[in-house]
Amino acid sequence: MATEQNIPSAAEWEDIPAEKFQIIGTDDFSGDIIARPKVGYWADAWRRLRENKIALVALFILLLMIVMVIVGPYISGYAFEEIDTEAINQTPNAEHWFGTDSLGRDLFSRVWQAGRVSLAIGVVGAVVASVVGCIYGGIASYFGGIVDDIMMRIVEVLLSIPYLIIVILISVVTDSKSIGTMMLALTLTGWCGIARLVRGQMLQLKSQEYVLAANALGVSPMKIIMRHMIPNTIGIIIVAITFDIPGYIFSEAFLSYIGLGIQPPDTSWGALASAAQQNFMFYPYQLFFPSLMIALTMLSFTLLGDGLRDALDPKLRK
Amino acid sequence: MFKYILKRIGYMLVTLFIIATATFFMMHSIPGDPLGAMANKLPEQAKANYYAKYGLDKPKTEQYAIFMKNLITNGDLGESLKYPGKSITDTLLTNSKVSGAIGGLALAVGLAIGVTLGIVAALNKNKWPDYLVMFIAILGITIPVFVLAALLQYVFTVHWQILPTTGWGKPKNFVLPVVAMCFGTIATYARYLKANMLDVMGQDYILTAEAKGVSRFHIIKDHVLKNAFLPCITILGGQISGIFTGSFVIEKIFGIPGLGFYYISSINDRDYTMIIGTTIFAAALFVVAQLLIDIAYTIFDPRIRIK
Amino acid sequence: MEKENILEVKDLSVSFNTYAGEVKAVRGVSFELKRGETLAFVGESGCGKTVTAKSILRLHKAPFAVIKEGSQIICDGKDVLALNKKELCKFRGDEVSMIFQDPMTSLNPTMTVGKQIMESLRIHKGLNKKEAREEAIKMLKMVNIPSAEKRIDSYPHEMSGGMRQRVMIAMALACSPNILIADEPTTALDVTIQAQIMDLMRELKEKMNTAIILVTHDLGVVANFADRIQVMYAGQVVERGTAREIFYDSKHPYTWALLSSVPKLAKEAKQELYALKGTPPDLILPLNCCPFASRCEYCMPICKERNPFETAITDTHKVSCWLQHPNAPKVKSFYDREVQ
Numbered sequence A: 001m002a003t004e005q006n007i008p009s010a011a012e013w014e015d016i017p018a019e020k021f022q023i024i025g026t027d028d029f030s031g032d033i034i035a036r037p038k039v040g041y042w043a044d045a046w047r048r049l050r051e052n053k054i055a056l057v058a059l060f061i062l063l064l065m066i067v068m069v070i071v072g073p074y075i076s077g078y079a080f081e082e083i084d085t086e087a088i089n090q091t092p093n094a095e096h097w098f099g100t101d102s103l104g105r106d107l108f109s110r111v112w113q114a115g116r117v118s119l120a121i122g123v124v125g126a127v128v129a130s131v132v133g134c135i136y137g138g139i140a141s142y143f144g145g146i147v148d149d150i151m152m153r154i155v156e157v158l159l160s161i162p163y164l165i166i167v168i169l170i171s172v173v174t175d176s177k178s179i180g181t182m183m184l185a186l187t188l189t190g191w192c193g194i195a196r197l198v199r200g201q202m203l204q205l206k207s208q209e210y211v212l213a214a215n216a217l218g219v220s221p222m223k224i225i226m227r228h229m230i231p232n233t234i235g236i237i238i239v240a241i242t243f244d245i246p247g248y249i250f251s252e253a254f255l256s257y258i259g260l261g262i263q264p265p266d267t268s269w270g271a272l273a274s275a276a277q278q279n280f281m282f283y284p285y286q287l288f289f290p291s292l293m294i295a296l297t298m299l300s301f302t303l304l305g306d307g308l309r310d311a312l313d314p315k316l317r318k
Numbered sequence B: 001m002f003k004y005i006l007k008r009i010g011y012m013l014v015t016l017f018i019i020a021t022a023t024f025f026m027m028h029s030i031p032g033d034p035l036g037a038m039a040n041k042l043p044e045q046a047k048a049n050y051y052a053k054y055g056l057d058k059p060k061t062e063q064y065a066i067f068m069k070n071l072i073t074n075g076d077l078g079e080s081l082k083y084p085g086k087s088i089t090d091t092l093l094t095n096s097k098v099s100g101a102i103g104g105l106a107l108a109v110g111l112a113i114g115v116t117l118g119i120v121a122a123l124n125k126n127k128w129p130d131y132l133v134m135f136i137a138i139l140g141i142t143i144p145v146f147v148l149a150a151l152l153q154y155v156f157t158v159h160w161q162i163l164p165t166t167g168w169g170k171p172k173n174f175v176l177p178v179v180a181m182c183f184g185t186i187a188t189y190a191r192y193l194k195a196n197m198l199d200v201m202g203q204d205y206i207l208t209a210e211a212k213g214v215s216r217f218h219i220i221k222d223h224v225l226k227n228a229f230l231p232c233i234t235i236l237g238g239q240i241s242g243i244f245t246g247s248f249v250i251e252k253i254f255g256i257p258g259l260g261f262y263y264i265s266s267i268n269d270r271d272y273t274m275i276i277g278t279t280i281f282a283a284a285l286f287v288v289a290q291l292l293i294d295i296a297y298t299i300f301d302p303r304i305r306i307k
Numbered sequence C: 001m002e003k004e005n006i007l008e009v010k011d012l013s014v015s016f017n018t019y020a021g022e023v024k025a026v027r028g029v030s031f032e033l034k035r036g037e038t039l040a041f042v043g044e045s046g047c048g049k050t051v052t053a054k055s056i057l058r059l060h061k062a063p064f065a066v067i068k069e070g071s072q073i074i075c076d077g078k079d080v081l082a083l084n085k086k087e088l089c090k091f092r093g094d095e096v097s098m099i100f101q102d103p104m105t106s107l108n109p110t111m112t113v114g115k116q117i118m119e120s121l122r123i124h125k126g127l128n129k130k131e132a133r134e135e136a137i138k139m140l141k142m143v144n145i146p147s148a149e150k151r152i153d154s155y156p157h158e159m160s161g162g163m164r165q166r167v168m169i170a171m172a173l174a175c176s177p178n179i180l181i182a183d184e185p186t187t188a189l190d191v192t193i194q195a196q197i198m199d200l201m202r203e204l205k206e207k208m209n210t211a212i213i214l215v216t217h218d219l220g221v222v223a224n225f226a227d228r229i230q231v232m233y234a235g236q237v238v239e240r241g242t243a244r245e246i247f248y249d250s251k252h253p254y255t256w257a258l259l260s261s262v263p264k265l266a267k268e269a270k271q272e273l274y275a276l277k278g279t280p281p282d283l284i285l286p287l288n289c290c291p292f293a294s295r296c297e298y299c300m301p302i303c304k305e306r307n308p309f310e311t312a313i314t315d316t317h318k319v320s321c322w323l324q325h326p327n328a329p330k331v332k333s334f335y336d337r338e339v340q
Helices: A011-016 A041-051 A051-077 A107-143 A145-157 A163-174 A179-187 A190-205 A209-216 A219-257 A269-278 A284-312 B002-028 B034-041 B043-055 B060-074 B086-122 B130-142 B145-159 B172-201 B205-210 B216-255 B259-269 B274-298 C049-056 C086-092 C112-124 C130-143 C161-173 C192-207 C243-249 C251-259 C333-340
Strands: C006-018 C020-033 C038-044 C065-067 C072-076 C096-099 C178-184 C211-216 C226-231 C236-242 C310-312 C318-320
Touching: A041 A051, A041 A284, A051 A107, A051 A284, A051 C310, A107 A145, A107 A179, A107 A190, A107 A219, A107 A269, A145 B002, A145 C006, A163 A179, A163 A219, A163 B002, A163 B216, A163 B259, A179 A219, A219 C112, A269 B145, A269 C333, A284 B002, A284 B130, A284 B145, B002 B060, B002 B274, B002 C006, B034 B086, B034 C318, B086 B130, B086 B172, B086 B216, B086 B259, B086 B274, B130 C096, B145 B216, B145 C236, B172 B216, B205 B216, B205 C178, B216 B259, B216 B274, B259 B274, C020 C049, C020 C211, C038 C049, C049 C096, C049 C178, C049 C211, C112 C130, C112 C161, C130 C161, C130 C318, C161 C192, C161 C211, C178 C236, C226 C243, C236 C243, C236 C251, C318 C333
Parallel strands: C038 C211, C038 C226, C096 C178, C178 C211
Antiparallel strands: C006 C020, C006 C065, C006 C072, C226 C236, C236 C318, C310 C318
């Protein structure tokens, strides 16, 4: 038995005027109008990122950091390498906002000066490694077959060696403590992860249906790569770089900490922390500030990376 | 599956060979030949011994051959140049027991706590336990291990004086190092497991189980946990690597005579033979661990098992 | 002899709360199902048939999906929407079962096939391990899986798509439910396997006298299988009737379009395949008109103003269309035109 209320009563049924029943059909095809305005991939990703408050805060912190490392060393009025034996090991006060170290140098300036090195190494290292990794992975996936096999075997072997051991080894061997050498050490195998990622993504894209469709429609391979594969891979690369940067910053800090890194008068956050380690019990603030900066930077990049990954994942598009 | 294991062992051997060779030649090609220089400075008798045993006066390639022969047949990594006569292999074996104890404990504790926290976070998504766990996880990931160790040391040995600052031998000495080391593992596993669990819970087969009338408790226990936990085995390798590097710092701060400690000292002492030996040893440990993990994964995941 | 109703659904409305607004996926759907009867929900993607089917087992997750006030689902006398968690778990799998579209992702990849079937049996029938295993083997044999005693310990990835779907069927029927809901069971399978699966389901429904709700977009699958068909569009039922009535005497323009788009072997070689122009309406916007108005050849001004009532052609054949109004012109089904 059908539901009663849908069977119209005689009165309801009758009171509709006859002209309402002229057939007019559908010649305007309003049915083909797309329901909502088109939103491009990047616009949608940006919108999603904006909604993620945590990622935005992280981004803000990072931008603030960048500004500070650029202007910071000039604000306090003390040069970062200026030694003042009258003022050693002062706790934070009105004159030296972060205090001073064992040679009387103003820590505020030093922390921001160190930041330049740490951030530079982090970002440049990650970007360089990523570029190398991209090219390598792209080539491997483009050629496929035995070229791909060999290239990936090499990557696998390189990846199975503990990263830090390689870094330490290179540092010891070259025995020069310049920033350049350190970068070399850090990036020598750092590109492997991204290479694998990029290659994996490209291979997956190659077999995706829309690439097959484009192929079937006669789109040239170059166009396929440019318009389909690269945009989809860039998202992953950006996220990978964002996650790699804290790794590089940490590796640099670690190296400096064990004594293989930046040497005075140059300094990095890791070097500052290392120097402060000995006096930690007595002057904890000397360790506190550089550590805080490291932690904050790593945290912000990680959170930003999380946010970016969520925003750029096309499957999460609503 | 046997074929797979054999293949992996093959790769491992190749990798180890490359590591040993690369390390050897890199060390021996340092400009200024510090190795030769140090060898020259040894007392007469020791110097004679060294030359005889390791052919330090012979060309590099011959030294390499002798080195590899010693390594493969005796597991002999040579002798320290800084402390003549001290066998590297023996030193390493003794020290790695120490590192292994702390590292293993840290890993186990980290895994247990991390996994538990991850499950709690996933089951209480967007409620306060989730935020708390994620907060802890973030701390664990971003606070550098040396800061954490220093902090713990300060709070518990200076401020509150309930634990010894440095030293080794008693259970008390274990506490702080293990805590400092396991933080990273806890953080990583909590995040990873939460993500995996949420991912699994969104799968179609969970819907099927619900449609069959399986209670939520049983769905988590019988369907979600296993599938969420499996991929965690793969990141175990990364964790082990983290424990390795963490040990360098922790052992130095807490004065623990482990592998990391000696590695750092030999670097600072520029004891090149020691550096070579330790590098190869550490790398080998790591590579073997990686292999074991891969094998474990094939055993546990039925999709890979039968190939 | 009147068979009694095993399921009665009245005025079911289901909405999804998305960031863009409330999507009213199902709007006031009502139907009944008798014991042992087969009812098919037919319609294109997005018409609400799967949402309706899943609602019977309350598989939608609040707060994302909401079954609105005023909806009623009564199964074998029980008010399904009022069941508490424990009762719901007992209800699912035992009185009503469901199988899904993609057997690869619908089975737990790390659990043997046998264990997954045994799970139902142990929960609902209280069997111990040994008994459950024997029963599971029996079920596997019933769905024509060869070497059932060995296969019971296989993993899903070791089986072909057709076999996996059979396992799903075995799992769903293990506790002899009153109703089996099949959501596009053959869509992910080869055409030849499709036929096998439908044959199997026919055989089993006769053996076990299970009522079946078959959700599909493919009218070909429905022929020779369903007793009654209900055609859905944009969250509403637009026409319902016995299989014969729908195939040979349909009254709704949408049904005509569906029937016309099934390719026929007897067609002239050069005839174009019929394709309905346009797309279904946006389900966020309120629809105070016939949902099909914007795509209907026979659209009239009244169609754009009011949702048509349901009129009865026979006891079993009902249609919601303004063409049924006495004032409307008499039109011939264009499907009939073709058949002529």
